[in-house]
Amino acid sequence: MSSIPVLNDEQWLNLLKYAASDFNEVTLSRGFQYFKQQFVRSLSASGDHSLQARVAGTEQYTVTFHIDKPASGRCTCPVGYNCKHIAAVMMELGDRMGYPASQLVNAKHHIKQIALASPSEELLKQLPGKDVFGWHEAMNEITAPVKPPYNQSQYIEELRYRLQHIRKASIPFSEIDSVYFDVHQELFVLRKFREQCTHGEYKYYTSFVLPRLYRDMHDLLRQKSAMSDFSLSEARLSQTLQYIRRQMAEETGFSFMEYGLYDVMWELWISHLPEIEIWVSRELDDIEKQSLLSPSLAAAKAFLYLQQSRNEDAWAVIETGGILKDIPSSFLLSFLYRISASGDWETLTNWLTKTASSFYRRRSHELEAYIRLWNEAAQHVPYAKQQMWSLLESMLPYSMSIIEDMLYEQREWKLWIEMQIQQEHDPLHHRVSVLQPIEKDAPELLLPYYHQAVNHYVSLKNRHDYKQAVKLLKRLEKVYKKMKLPERWERFFAGFTDKHSRLRALNEELKKGKLLG
Template sequence: MLSQELGKERVLGAAEQIKHLLSKDDEHDRTLMKKGLILYRQGSIFMIKTTSDSVSARVQDVTSVEVKLDLDDFTMSTCTCPSDSICRHILATFLYVYATVDRVGTFVDRWKDDKKQPDILAHVRKASSLLRPEPEFNNKSLQSWLNFFDEEYELWREQISSPNNLVQSLYHHYYMKLKKKAPTSPEMKQFYNTQAATTVFIKMLQLINETKPSDYMLQHVYYPFIDQLIDAVSMAIREMKRYALPFALDPLLDESVERFRELLTCSTHYQYERLTLYRLLWTELLRRDKFILREREWLEEQQADELDRDLPKTVEYETALMHMDFLQSRDDDVFKRLSALPATAYPFMFEWVEDIVKKKNYQRLSRWVTHLIDSAPDYLQSPVSFNEKRSSIRYLINLLKENTDFTKKDAVFEELCAALLPYSYSEYDDYLLTKQQYRKWVELQTLLGFSIFELDRFVLKEAEKAEPGSLLPLYHQAVETEISMRTRENYKVAVRYLKRLKAIYKKLKNEPAWENYLHHLTEEHRRLRAFREELKKGKLIHA
């Protein structure tokens, strides 16, 4: 039984944690509890598995999700649904477990009537926290938000009982606390959420600096949270853009110029992700000349200081300056700076290209695509893995391919596809077929060494119908290949291809060319008796 495997005390301990994490006075928490109860009563929990301190299960909701309960630290419980905090699926699974030790109604009644009398120590603050005055929270003050973020971080650090699962606790517990304090006005709320996610991102990097996790931890444990935080910022900004931003936001944006600089200096880890977030914030929120000039001046001061101290240029400062150039459409300066970076930095341009695409500035886009073409050979010869190159180039080609206005007006797109071969083969192949450019499509297949039997028969029929002459090189090549194999079976295949060639030449009304080709072919291979026999059987020759 579950109660025997987990222990009643552990289950009741988790129940106490829930009473502190969810408030009966909060409408959101009450709704959450109600939905969890409904799922539990509908019998939606199945495939239960337990360990000494955890429970995993599947919950059938609109879609099936996987839940894992951590009974020792309930904030560490996870669910595969989109929620980043305690959700109805987690609660439904817990209620299923609780039912093995007591009535579920008893738990709900205690939660509703809880006056927190059993947990006296929950109200006791550490002496260190008593020395700090409670900050006054102002919904329209960035400094007030930052003070609150720092205060909550210190409290979170004091309450950590184990060094294990630090990053999970930071994300699920600390971040959740910050989000609950968001202002109610939609546009201010999203700007607050942007600042909160950015703060957690920076705190996570500071945590990495302190704890020095292994490469495995950085890749498999920290990175998913880093990635989610960037997505959270992107989503908050997208929501914010739905509203006309109030003038009250201007001073907060002004203060944010200095705030976002921390992304450049807070760590040496996750350089690409830090710069991605920095560029996102500047592109979407701070794209004003007065902010850009201020930031440029600061960045140039940092570089001048490095020069005075004979230090190498910091990549973060150089990239940030490139971004300031980009925001002011100083593309020649961007290209000049890019030329000093290693070839592996090629994909770093894609975010700028995406911004230009969004703004439908086709003249500027053509210049950037030309630069991408010129830079492609060095990137294709760089030591980056095949899969990484393929992934990057697929993203770039699809970004431009979807922008049909550009692909219709500018042949530079096709030139880019050709420059990025073989990594752009799939997209270029599809593009040429969509445009019904069959001659170029055949050239592409020949260039990459595809033989005619490897190609789709339907596509070959369509090509022959639309532009029959386009297939001649493929069939000529196929005939030579089959003859070179020197077996009767291959000669038979060669004859089938020759018959197709004869039909195509006839369709083109160019029978003399066919007769001339067949004469030269038979003369060249006149010593191959079996081949001549197959030609006779196929009624291509008579003697």
């Protein structure tokens, strides 16, 4: 069978009207339960806009359905038509095509709301002449009937669904204005949902949804930046930055989510512009007019000072704004990267020292990035290396893996092996290739590491660990040969076999490993 045909907005509206007129609320509710429980086992096309589905129930039923003629749908259940199985199939179809199945459950209510929310032609014609704040006012008007429900995902879907009326309309936007408008529709949804988080009763649930919406917004900004040149409309760009600054000013607490949008916009839309210094000065002037800075605005101000190489002023903003302990380490890293790119190694060392506490107990990749910057600084500032090692020691145990990696990269074999022994690792903990450079450079350092591990496995006195001991002994023999000390190996091995001659299972494994004749 062929793939399912694409469902468009007009066909979806017809399905809503069909559900509202031909189904009762009980049947739609039961159909929704079947949909949620994934009772629609298969859904495939059987002709032009015709579908066939298998739906589980008291027994398995077959539904045939035509998208353009929904009333002709039939089911092999005793009801035969307009049943919960057909309702479940329509919901499954809508869900697969990106339409909210919940709208079918409340089809009558939704149809009424669509009629009330349809924007006037006059309002739509005015949009190209409005600034971005006028766009947001229009979107407020269009979505006014949407009331925040308990189901927050449904709230987001309702907002976006109403905004589709604008997308479908023939608005004479320029190509770049059309891109900006797409971005601002999502910024609008984000703002409305954030307001719901602030004033609503279900903050526990919103705390999960809101970060995802911001990540989606970041992805959209990256997607649009790859397709468009935002500098083609400096007025819209300036207005958009002004809009984000307003959101940053209103942000409460220390989430820095709005600053995250500002940072991404700056990186993708502005950083490559030829008159970047003018943009930086203009932005700073606007922020400095604020009498009281929110945490996000303080972060933005520090960021802009760094753009002007005013590193001391940037640090003063971070320090006096009290944001150091709360600002996400990813944003601190972006500040540190900019100092590194400027080649001001003394300042980088100073900032790395001052921000160290922000990287304690952080995710390993953030701590690793922080230490890589220390390594850069240490190549240019004589005292930076000692400071770096002192900090790494103070960050134990979180810095353990980083210290290991650095010792290994710097071929500090003695310290690296001592660290393995301290952590109760043994040579079998590593891939053979990990120990090969040590066997080449300093094989004598491996002797205590191997001997200790062999004694440990033999002391456990079971067949499996005897096999492990034999593996280590075979490697140990190669190390002695590498050192050109075969006689020391023979003396050790003779003493070893004599000491453990009564361990029959061990001797059997030694024979299997061809260490004993």
